[in-house]
Amino acid sequence: xxxxxxxxxxxxxxxxxxxxxxxxxxxxxxxxxxxxxxxxxxxxxxxxxxxxxxxxxxxxxxxxxxxxxxxxxxxxxxxxxxxxxxxxxxxxxxxxxxxxxxxxxxxx
Numbered sequence: 001x002x003x004x005x006x007x008x009x010x011x012x013x014x015x016x017x018x019x020x021x022x023x024x025x026x027x028x029x030x031x032x033x034x035x036x037x038x039x040x041x042x043x044x045x046x047x048x049x050x051x052x053x054x055x056x057x058x059x060x061x062x063x064x065x066x067x068x069x070x071x072x073x074x075x076x077x078x079x080x081x082x083x084x085x086x087x088x089x090x091x092x093x094x095x096x097x098x099x100x101x102x103x104x105x106x107x108x
Contacts, residue, residue, distance in 0.1 A: 011042060016052060017095060018042055020080060020088045023062065027079035053078060061087050 015037075022028060022036055030049055037044050056062040061084035066074040080088065 015042065015044060015048070016056070017088075017091050019049075019052065019056070020061070020084065020091065023078055023080045024085070024088055027065070027077040029075045029077055033078070056084070060084075 018037060018040070019033060022033055028036070030046065030053065033053075034044060034046065034049060053062060057064065057078075060081055062078050063081050064076045064078045067077050069075050
């Protein structure tokens with residue numbers, strides 16, 4: 001078994017949740033999302049992020065709006081929809097339960 005593969009799978013499982021947490025705070029441009037994830041040591045590339053954002057939008061969890069940019073073409077800013085906010089609350093509960101379970105097992 002390859003530990004890097006397991007770590008990668010764990011990160012992929014958390015990526016959607018982390019993106020939604022960021023967008024709960026404020027709408028964001030894809031490059032800003034990538035930068036914030038990198039700052040948190042969760043490295044992701046555009047080839048991973050854009051399909052995930054598209055899937056979340058198609059599931060009506062995200063929406064976007066075009067905002068004029070002073071540095072080039074308009075930028076697409078993503079934000080959570082009302083349905084996305086509800087979904088995020090469900091993810092937060094699941095994360096708390098999972099975290100409590102792992103901590104319980106680790107501290108036994």
